[in-house]
Amino acid sequence: MKKVSFLIAVGFLAGGSVFTSCTKDSTTTPITSSEVANAQDNAIASIAFDNIDAQVAALSSGSLKADALEDTTEKPEHTIKEFKKGKITHELTFNDINQDGKIKHGKIIVDISYPTIGDTTDEKQWVKTIKLENYSDGGRKLEGTKTITYLGLVNGFPTWNVKLDSGKVTFKNGKVITFQYDRTRAMIEGFTTPLNHSDDVFEINGTGSGINRKGVAFTSVFTNLIKVAGCPTFKSGTVTYTTETKTSTITYNGGDTCSPTATVTVDGKVKTIDTDTEAN
Numbered sequence: 001m002k003k004v005s006f007l008i009a010v011g012f013l014a015g016g017s018v019f020t021s022c023t024k025d026s027t028t029t030p031i032t033s034s035e036v037a038n039a040q041d042n043a044i045a046s047i048a049f050d051n052i053d054a055q056v057a058a059l060s061s062g063s064l065k066a067d068a069l070e071d072t073t074e075k076p077e078h079t080i081k082e083f084k085k086g087k088i089t090h091e092l093t094f095n096d097i098n099q100d101g102k103i104k105h106g107k108i109i110v111d112i113s114y115p116t117i118g119d120t121t122d123e124k125q126w127v128k129t130i131k132l133e134n135y136s137d138g139g140r141k142l143e144g145t146k147t148i149t150y151l152g153l154v155n156g157f158p159t160w161n162v163k164l165d166s167g168k169v170t171f172k173n174g175k176v177i178t179f180q181y182d183r184t185r186a187m188i189e190g191f192t193t194p195l196n197h198s199d200d201v202f203e204i205n206g207t208g209s210g211i212n213r214k215g216v217a218f219t220s221v222f223t224n225l226i227k228v229a230g231c232p233t234f235k236s237g238t239v240t241y242t243t244e245t246k247t248s249t250i251t252y253n254g255g256d257t258c259s260p261t262a263t264v265t266v267d268g269k270v271k272t273i274d275t276d277t278e279a280n
Contacts (some may be wrong), residue, residue, distance in 0.1 A: 031264065031271045037279035038212050039250055039264040041177050042220070042241055044275060046171040047233055048137050049144070050204070053162065053185065054229070055092055056110055056130060056148065058198065074098050076108070083102075086116040094135070100232040102123025106135030123150040138276075143168040144180075149175050150186070157203075159186040167210070183222055190229070200229040204237070218243045233259040233275055250275075 019209040055076070082089035088113050094104040111129040114120050130146040146155040151159045167179045183206025190200035198217035204225040211217055217239045225237035241248050248266045252275070253259075260276040 004051075019174070019272055028267075031266045031269050033279065034214065035248060035266050035275060036264065036271060037190035038214075038218075038241070039248055039277050040273055040275065041115065041169070041175065042179075042210075042239065043273070044140065044171070044260060044278065045167070045177060045179065046222075046239065047275060048140060048142055049146070049164060049167060050227060050234075051137070051232055052108060052130060052132075052142075052146065053148070054197070055182055056128060057200070059112070076104075081109075088114075088116060102232075104135075104137050105133050106152045107133040107225060108135060109133060126150060139172045139233055141168075141170040154184070154186060157186040157188050158191050159184055161185075162206075164208075173278050173280060175213040175278075177210060177212050179208055179220075181208030181220065182206050183208075202227045212243075216243050221230065223254065228258075233258060233260050234262075241271050 012097070070260050074095065080198040081091045081093050089109065092108040092110070092252045094106055094108075095104050096103050098104075102238070103180065109131045111131075112126055113129070114126045115122075123219050126149075128148040130148065132142055132144065145165045147161075147163045147165070149161045151161055153159070162181075162183050162185050163179050164179070167174065167181070170176050183204055186203045188201050188203050189202045190197070193199055204222055204227060206222045207221070208220040209218065210220070220242075221240045223240070224234040225239070228235050233254055233255075235254060235256070235258075236252050238252070239250045240249075246266060248264055250261045250264050250273075254261060260274050262273055262275050263270050264273050
């Protein structure tokens, strides 16, 4: 009887061990709603500010007229506010026009400064400063100043340095994030057809920092983000965000379908997110 009791006890302990193990595995902490919200905020903000560059690219190539003839997308009102030696100021006015399924409102003001002596056609000496005036994209208010400088051919591709200062997004739900970044934007396809933007493809790399909706500071690293003309989101690439306690990585995987889906990875756990949907 003692032997049987001993075996039963051992069996019970072993079973309890298996039960405890299974319970532990099944209760592994998932990605929290706060981590998902931060990822979605950062994705929306990064994409929205990158799309401003497409508006400015048309100005620098002088192809606004060609673009208008080639597609029926609603265009902003374009005026030249100042044109003097050393400086041109363009103003794009969005009177609640629909682009990429989003209503855009307000102004994008672009100051293009260039040398008054020497080769004034050398874009490497030009500096484009972009300011936003009461500008909103899909109901999200964007603020900040971007500075774009042409670096010439880097590894055979036209490349720009893009800096964002005092970036801020006020979301439709009232949440706010602030951030800045310093990135390179290389045109890896389409540079042989300067009057046609439809075949442009860019690769984006760089770093940044900011404050999320909870008031927590973060740093960011942008790695091989691919942006295709005509698609409002990134085709592929990653952005890693790091706070004092967490590291999260957004992997864009919309591919050729231009899907807003991506994945966010935190502590080895992965969740699919929509980069055009705000969290509460």
